[in-house]
Amino acid sequence: MRSAHRFTLLSLLFILFIVLAASLGTLLAKTAGTTPAQPRAIAPRGELTADERNTVEIFALTSPSVAHITTARQALNLFTLNVLEIPQGTGSGFVWDEAGHVVTNFHVIQGADAARVTLADQSTWRAKLVGVYPDRDLAVLRIDAPPERLRPIPIGESKGLKVGQKVLAIGNPFGLDQSLTTGVVSALNREIESVTGRTIRGVIQTDAAINPGNSGGPLLDSAGRLIGVNTAIYSPSGASAGIGFAIPVDEVNRIVPRLIREGRIRRPVLGIAAASPAFNKALGLPPGVAILRVDPDGPAARAGLKPFVPVTEGSVVVGDLIVAIDGTPTPDLDTLLDALERYRPGDTVTLDVLRGTERRQVAVTLDSSS
Numbered sequence: 001m002r003s004a005h006r007f008t009l010l011s012l013l014f015i016l017f018i019v020l021a022a023s024l025g026t027l028l029a030k031t032a033g034t035t036p037a038q039p040r041a042i043a044p045r046g047e048l049t050a051d052e053r054n055t056v057e058i059f060a061l062t063s064p065s066v067a068h069i070t071t072a073r074q075a076l077n078l079f080t081l082n083v084l085e086i087p088q089g090t091g092s093g094f095v096w097d098e099a100g101h102v103v104t105n106f107h108v109i110q111g112a113d114a115a116r117v118t119l120a121d122q123s124t125w126r127a128k129l130v131g132v133y134p135d136r137d138l139a140v141l142r143i144d145a146p147p148e149r150l151r152p153i154p155i156g157e158s159k160g161l162k163v164g165q166k167v168l169a170i171g172n173p174f175g176l177d178q179s180l181t182t183g184v185v186s187a188l189n190r191e192i193e194s195v196t197g198r199t200i201r202g203v204i205q206t207d208a209a210i211n212p213g214n215s216g217g218p219l220l221d222s223a224g225r226l227i228g229v230n231t232a233i234y235s236p237s238g239a240s241a242g243i244g245f246a247i248p249v250d251e252v253n254r255i256v257p258r259l260i261r262e263g264r265i266r267r268p269v270l271g272i273a274a275a276s277p278a279f280n281k282a283l284g285l286p287p288g289v290a291i292l293r294v295d296p297d298g299p300a301a302r303a304g305l306k307p308f309v310p311v312t313e314g315s316v317v318v319g320d321l322i323v324a325i326d327g328t329p330t331p332d333l334d335t336l337l338d339a340l341e342r343y344r345p346g347d348t349v350t351l352d353v354l355r356g357t358e359r360r361q362v363a364v365t366l367d368s369s370s
Helices: 002-031 050-065 249-262 277-283 333-340
Strands: 066-076 083-095 101-104 114-118 124-126 128-133 138-142 166-171 179-193 199-206 218-220 226-233 244-248 272-274 289-294 309-312 315-317 321-325 348-355 358-365
Touching: 050 066, 050 166, 050 179, 050 218, 066 101, 101 249, 128 249, 138 249, 166 199, 166 226, 199 226, 199 333, 226 249, 244 249, 277 289, 321 333
Parallel strands: none
Antiparallel strands: 066 083, 066 114, 083 101, 101 138, 114 124, 128 138, 166 179, 166 218, 179 199, 199 244, 218 226, 226 244, 272 289, 289 321, 309 315, 321 348, 348 358
């Protein structure tokens, strides 16, 4: 009986083998005459759109002007007494002229002991600090690269910008050099705070992706001209959220030559100390710069300006409130300081001053800051 079962099982296995072999033979017969698999044919692409051609041309024109900036802190090895360079951060910049000046943000190099600039041809140069203006988050470096390696960026203007214009940003987000993003001018005349707490006005807002590492890189118009320096983003996560800010080129073009010549911005002074906005509010004063102290030898004193003087608690001798300079309203100290930046020591300005209810104009010759 057991032999019969074994015979039956072997018979079934044999039949199954015959069926599978026959099926495999049929499959091989069907595929034997077919053509082996080949790469797919490439579909025609056609011409690039006008906007694509513009983007490609701008990148080819301006990317050689964009630099990758790395910074380091120096530390002393207590065992070997060797000075070590510890990487600190990265950012972007751009070539300003054939003398080797490179513009970036002040916060890119803030606190660094050393900086290196890598050009688009991947050559790396040790940078020297030429000048900084923290109030506008701008810095100028210099490298000793030969002129043939330097491609100064074309300079545009920001005063004629329109919301909706195409813009391009090139930089080194997260250390990925020569990265291009595009967008539009989202808004104009924004205000952001500098590293010193001063307000930077006239800022360009863009939705071109700007990420950590883009700081100091150029914002370009559709002609490939510099219109701003990418400086900050608004983002809860720290990555691009489509709200980036750039310092307008008109401001950059005013400040950078002065940094190259003098190393810093020497703002002319009035020789006063100003009150806080809370002081104005407490006394019910209109918008303006209330004078709390006058330098005895300064321009304001020579012009006869007087400070507010506290007498008793809640009581003051009324002094002067500066409400305009050469016709430009000065509702707060930041606005007054911005206006003063456009003058030179020795220039004479006309201040509109309120003392109580009396409004008068006073001519003041500006001094140099120390």
